[in-house]
Amino acid sequence: MSTDKTVTAPVDTELRSDPPVTDRLMRADQDRSGIKGAVHTDLHHDSAIKHVTGRAEYCDDIAEPAGTLHAYLGLSTRAHARIRDLDLEAVRSAPGVVGVLTAKDIPGVNDVSPTGLNDEPVLADGKVEFWGQPIFAVIAETRDAARRAAKRASVSYEDLPHVLEPDAAREADMPYVTPPLTLKRGEAVSAMENAAHRIKGRMRVGGQDHLYLEGHIAFAIPGEDEDVIVHSSTQHPSEAQHMVAHVLGVPSNAVTVNVRRMGGGFGGKETQMNLFCAVAAVAAKKWNRAVKIRPDRDDDMSATGKRHDFVIDYEVGFDDTGRIQAVTGEFAARCGFSADLSGPVTDRALFHADNAYYYPDVLLNSHPMKTNTVSNTAFRGFGGPQGVIAAERIMEEIAYHRGVDSLEIRKRNFYGEDGRDVTPYHQTVEDNIAPRIVSELEQSADYQARRQAVLDWNAKGGIVRKGIALTPVKFGISFTATWYNQAGALLHIYSDGSIHLNHGGTEMGQGLNTKVAQVVADELQVDIDKIKITKTTTEKVPNTSATAASSGSDLNGMAARDAAIQIKDRLTAFAAERWQTEAAKVRFVANAVQIGDETVPFADFIREAYMARVQLSAAGFYKTPKIHWDRATGKGRPFYYFAYGAACSEVSVDTLTGEYRVERTDILHDVGRSLNPVIDKGQVEGAFIQGMGWLTTEELWWDDKGQLRTHAPSTYKIPLASDRPRVFNVALADWSENREQTIKRSKAVGEPPFMLGISVFEALSHAVASVADYSVCPRLDAPATPERVLMAIERLKG
Structure with a gap:
């Protein structure tokens, strides 16, 4: 992440x-x-x-000192409302309850905003801005007592209008949660007007819950004077330290944060743990007893952020051969009620809206929209996947328009030489090995013969249609906030x-x-x-x-x-x-x-x-050397280097139900000179499956009142072992060596292969397109659930 x-x-x-x-x-x-x-x-x-x-x-396995208390959060049941009355007497009188925390009990600043915008209260104060927002915390002798007592609160609300979707937020003129970004090179508008062919489109890209095996948890132990020790499952101990100090009103040197290991993070434990650390620490210091907080999975999913949903409007101009002349894009994101990391997430979506392709003239704008939903946050790829999938949709649009294999269109638009090596943010691509990666995978996966076999199969008609796609990834490595490197x-x-x-x-x-x-x-x-x-x-x-x-x-x-x-x-x-x-x-x-x-x-x-x-x-x-970035001008070298990869996936789709399965996936991925090949290969495999889940089965759904209904494994489907490709071949590009002086010439591996799951999405699109003889690019939104696949098929049939 x-x-x-x-x-x-x-x-x-x-x-x-x-x-x-x-x-x-x-x-x-x-x-x-x-x-x-x-x-x-x-x-x-x-x-x-x-x-x-x-x-x-893990954190929950740490031996609890005698007298340890347990905290539980009381959550809002409105998407946007003023709190007219908060009656907690029944909570305080519940068996085992020691006390209750509300906003007025915060000794320091009631804010855990990672960007310092003071827009993310620990506990809501007078108003709630999403369904599931913490309003109070119960402190009790046992976790069960705290959990039961939290349900006894009586809250009366004055409902306010709420907006849930990013496009609806734009139409309602909702504010940005953080300043937008523009990336520009050349004159995209005039180049678009002069292009031989133009296509406009809109694509909806869903969010994703982290659904780690270990949920959020924090365990605070008070010390003498201002001191407190916090054990937590966090990816960012120093930020948790600063946030706890900020909320307690003490210097950072009074707070120690410890992390032995996490049961999964994927970005969700970078900022979202701040809330739980703060509540545990405040309670621990108030009652001078150790305090642990661990929400149920339902409340965890309702109260913590996810991958950003995007609505992407794009236009591409291209010549008769399918080579791009101009691209414009508007990237609107569901950010939630506060900024969290939405600024850099939506920035990175623009950074990767080119993927591995050169856009001669380009204009890209981000729209980080405020919505009455939980504040979305970091997730593996950090906005990059949402940008990459837009680039891949553009390649598919051109391919269907010109009646050419989409892989051929991808090849014609790769970054290359003769000036075709500058990104929309004006960084020169110096280490481009995407063409070699794709060429080698095309051969090892036997792509051309298998594609012809797919076409032959579909030509027979029938209920089951097949699809195949080979997609690349180019992913920039470094924090674009330079000081984090x-x-x-x-x-x-x-x-x-x-x-x-x-x-x-x-x-x-x-x-x-x-x-x-x-x-x-x-x-x-x-x-x-x-x-x-x-x-x-x-x-x-x-x-x-x-x-x-x-x-x-x-x-x-x-x-x-x-x-x-x-x-x-x-x-x-x-x-x-x-x-x-x-x-x-x-x-x-x-x-x-x-x-x-x-x-x-x-x-x-x-x-x-x-x-x-x-x-x-x-x-x-x-x-990290060499990196620099000026956000105001949209120019610089935000990335030290790029990691590359490619995946070829083949699917079968039942056109009567929309159900499908992944028959085979071949991956060739670049990790430079690997520090540990077997661990890196495992990361590639896991990232691909998680990326495939994002685009196929993992659907977040809010009802019209603003309540998240997919808030547990019973209603939110991550990939199972049975969903993996029937044939799954993964290889590392063992000839690659980072040209930059990284640690032992290796390359990062955590995020780049996540986007290889896009090959499954495009293979599904290919299968759907067969019902209209590949004459139209299917309007398939993500996640491509069986229902969406079936609807796309019916639209093409109709």
Whole structure:
């Protein structure tokens, strides 16, 4: 999940690491033979066995101190209303209740807005702006008592008009929750007028709930003076720290936030956890007892944000060959009642509205609309998928108009040379390997023969129609809020040679801790089982960025390597002095240090260094070089590099019911020189399935009163094991190596493959189009549920 925050800051010029750090980190790799768990090798996730045996400890598994209290939220039952009366006497008198928190009980500022706009109260004060907004919190001796008591509140409302949909919000002249963005290059309007062919269209793209296995939870333990420790399932410990301090009215140094691991995050635990951390901390300090808050899944889904829904209006002008001449796009998003991360999410949708294609003249506008729904937030891809799917719809429109295979249209519009290498935000695409990725997948997936087989099958008529599509992805890597592209790490080597590593990233199942440990093992040439990574905590590494934007390994891996190199340099200098030799003759080899002709076991060497009073601890740091972004002008280099991939999917559709299944998917994805191929492959597989779910089965639905009705697994369908492609081939582009100096020349993997699920959506469109002999691009909105597929078929038949 990716994130950037919209805050007031000076326009950043090109940033580079400080020279000493740069010099350290740009050293060449060394021989890693004989090291268990070295980089570029398969190694299972460090907690994999604990995951499958149930021994992995999460926030809810922490032993509760005697006297622990439990909190539960009371939620609004109106989409937009003034609170005329809030009667909580029945709540306070309920069995086991210790007390109730309302807005007036907040000691500091009643706000957990991540952008500092003061538009997201912890507890509603006088007015509610979405169904499910927290109004009060019950504090009781048990969770069950708190949950039951919360239902006893009596709230009377004065209803106000509400708006739910982004296009309806535009028509109603609702305000933006955050300033919009315009990306412009050339003169799109005049180029459109002069184009040989023009197509206009509108596409609705649904949202998505994170539906992680572990829901939101926070556990606060009060300390002396102003201190409080908060254990939480959050992707952004430093932000949770600042938000708790803000709500308590204390400095950040009074708040410690700890995260051992999360049972899934996907962006939903980047800002949404702030609410729960704040409530737990306020209650803990008020009653001076530990407090835990864990909502039921229904309330969790109702009260927390999701992927943004979009309504996209596009127009494309193109020549007789299908090559694009101009593109315009209006991207309206359902943002919810407050800004949250909607500014950078809608920005990133525009950043990826080109996907892998060159638009000679382009004009793109975002419309982050205020709606009376829960405030939407980060989700894997962070707006990028909504931009990419618009680009793919444009390719399909041109292909059906010209009667050409959509893959051929994609190829004709790829970024290339001769000036066809500048994005709508004026960054030059320097590392374009999309054509090679697509070409190799086209061959390995046997696309041409299979497409002809699909056409032959459909030509026979019949109830079941087939479809096939091959779609690429180009995804920019970096936070576009430049200041978030930094990380820290703390590394200790103890006198027995064991190593303790802490970094600012959070582990949510993606294998970040394993990869970072591999980096340190490689640098110090020790087996990975010598390294222990402990919980992420604001006590050890301050001012961390969220583990998001697919940057966890890029940033924290580099910071950890920097710390290892600092210690290694000290040890090298010590060895040269102690053994009276040149530093160049000191080499770290497999679990030992070679000094001239003598080889000393690593643990023995460390013991000698300790006795000689060598500092065996270091704080590492890294900031991404080269990036800069000026939002006011819509120009810059917001991304350090791009990750690429492609997927080919084939589907079968029942034209009588709209039901379908994915017969086969082939994926070739670019992760640069992988730190851990088996973990990266797992990330590609999971991202594809999650992206497929977003576009096929996962439907969010609000009734006309503004209540979310898909608020539990019983009404919200994520992909099951049975929904996976019947044949599923996933490969990494093992020839790829990042041209930028990233950690060991790897590339990010968390978000880019999510968009490969678009291949399933376009394959469904291809099958639907067959009922009209491929003469019309189907108006298929996402998610393409069986109902929507059937309606699209009937429209083409009619």
